Amino acid sequence: MDSDLSPSGTHKTSAVYNDVHHAPVTSVLADGDVIYADHEMDADERVIRALGYKQEFKRELSLWTTFCISFAVLGLLPSFASTVYYGMGYAGTAGMVWGWLIAMIFIQCIAFSMAELCSAMPTSGGLYYAAAVLAPPGWGPFAAWLTGWSNWIGQITAAPSVDYALSAMILAAGSITNPGYVPTNWQIYLLTVLILIIHTVISSLPTKHVAQFNSWGSTFNVIALVATIIIIPAMVKTKPKFTSAHEVWSDIKNQTDFPDGVAVLMTFVGVIWTMSGYDSPFHLSEECSNANVASPRAIVLTSGVGGVMGWFLQLVVAYTVVDIDAVINSELGQPWASYLLQILPQNAALAILGLTIVCGFSMGQGCMVAASRVTYAYARDDCFPFSKYWKIVNATTKTPVNAVILNTVLGILMCLLVLAGSVAIGALFSIGAIAQFVAFIIPIFIRVFFVGTRFRKGPWHLGRWGPLIGGLGVAFVALMVPILCLPSVTKGDLSPDLMNWTCLVYGAPMLAVIIWWFVDAHKWFTGPKVNLEHAIHPVHDEPEVSEGVEPGNAQVAADSKGSEKSDETLPK
Structure with missing residues (x-):
């Protein structure tokens, strides 16, 4: 007109x-x-x-390239390698295989509900925007405030935690080839900083180049994962080659002070952290063509493919691991490297570790891209101090370069936790899991219990099953948030170095954000602008x-x- x-x-x-x-x-x-x-x-x-x-980005992403970035963020092989301690370390092989299977059913519910929201609101703000629009009258800004900050905290911890695990794997490979070398925390920290800076440069390139890089990385991720699933059973050096099915599926080796059922629930942290990247298509939707169809499809594709292939990897490791205690407590300082060396000839172990390292690099870069888009979207609505700087889109690259740099600086500071020991830096993994899933579930909770007729379905939707599927996802997160905060030991065995610091490291910033809201932010923050x-x-x-x-x-x-x-x- x-x-x-x-x-x-x-x-x-x-x-x-x-x-x-x-x-x-x-x-x-x-x-x-x-x-x-x-x-x-x-x-x-x-x-x-x-x-x-306004349309400010170039729409140079397709369903495939969006899926590639999302699958790179998921990074099944490096994610599993980074969190293997939480699977077999809490409840043995039975905890691994049952934990992944049970958790994945409910994670799919969350992913499907998120895809429905994405189809109706395909914007970089994603979950934050959905919480604001769907909340009951008068509650929109507060719902957006909580969702946005929780999601942002989870996003900015992703690349640092991935790059920390990547650095540990690289230095563990050095230890394998040079047995006299023992990596120090300072060396791990400095290598992590270097990798973060490299990812910053790549994530600041034009969208077309970022998409190409992630397409290559995601393709390599799939190839490396399939190769790993095939090579490990084929080249196992132990006798017998495989653990009995009864032991794999039934023998819960509880390494915690809690009952077996709780120990199995505690293994979910690895599954949840690994599967927390499928929201990336939501945040990249403003750079995707046919976004209200392609982006939700990419969410579902990522969670579905990731869930199935990840479970196969769990089974391979569960049937081949020999000594769980030796894997968890190895001097290499990296359980995945210890496991590979335990069951494979050294050259084969180094080959798979090399594949994992390349995949981890791609994963860290995908995390950096997704986090920068979230930072940009929230700065666009003036959520942060000095938002006017973080919401600038670079005139040359047409990407939010300032937001990328901000996330990098924060990531470098967070990685100082490496110097406090493995338990302290491990809090980044639990924070990422809790922060992301809390942000995922707030708009889904509102959609299920409060939205009424205010939700207009997009072209991709769940029909009449939407509230039921969303309700299952809400119940799962409500159960898992306190579980993810539990330490592995209790009472007299609990000491500062064994404490689960997730409550403090995630709870303190969120408490500060809530106090900020009631003291000042409610006066000027009105949600999506x-x-x-x-x-x-x-x-x-x-x-x-x-x-x-x-x-x-x-x-x-x-x-x-x-x-x-x-x-x-x-x-x-």
């Missing part, structure tokens, strides 16, 4: 309108709100504008242009200015 007036009263050669009511989105704007542009919009731009945002020209009235009424409105209250914001709706209808 053409006209020569913009909402501000100035003339445009070709003003194009998009009625939110006709867009397949659940928006911060009200039905009937009109979006203005000075050019013809394709379907993707109409959707993002109906959500209240509209950054384009729009009007709830037809063009002849000289409508308002809003910089930010409280979610769901665009109608109120416009009417409060004293204008009344016109009975005129917009020409089609």
